[in-house]
Amino acid sequence: DTAVSQTPKYLVTQMGNDKSIKCEQNLGHDTMYWYKQDSKKFLKIMFSYNNKELIINETVPNRFSPKSPDKAHLNLHINSLELGDSAVYFCASSADRGDGYTFGSGTRLTVV
């Protein structure tokens, strides 16, 4: 029973393609997030969704768009992939108290 699950685990694609990464949480949490971890292991928040509304949007290119069909899902869609998008993307969720953040196992995206 994985609390936060992401698919796929690995994704290799060519430049210019459009791809999506899916995330689902079964914790009943109110907020979900996407983080990007670059090759230097730095974790940067990209988006968060609370009750289906975007509440954080850092300086992320508009080629990236989060889509939340319901409270338990937050998918990440990426258009026109670039080499620099290669990274590990982590989904996370938290309750509104902000007292705990649970992370998915990550999706390693490689753009060739």
Place this chain on the structure above:
Amino acid sequence: AQSVSQHNHHVILSEAASLELGCNYSYGGTVNLFWYVQYPGQHLQLLLKYFSGDPLVKGIKGFEAEFIKSKFSFNLRKPSVQWSDTAEYFCAVSPWANNLFFGTGTRLTVIP
């Protein structure tokens, strides 16, 4: 700018040595503090967290951390490290609900 700083980029220790990893933050007001660990090729796992109360927090696997408000610090410690502690360690700060910001991480290598 508000930030989370981990000054130790890479720490190399022999087994049984003591560990202390530094974390400083610059957010004002009340914050929630976390340490996460990322074993090679794996996702982020919560080691410990601090919200209020006793500033000395005990976590899993023998780790502990001390919150010193006057120094804006939340250093991670372990009296005796093991080879299996080899991993990347991230300090994170939640200055308000639904926001979690990470430090740049510290890579720990434990030599058997």
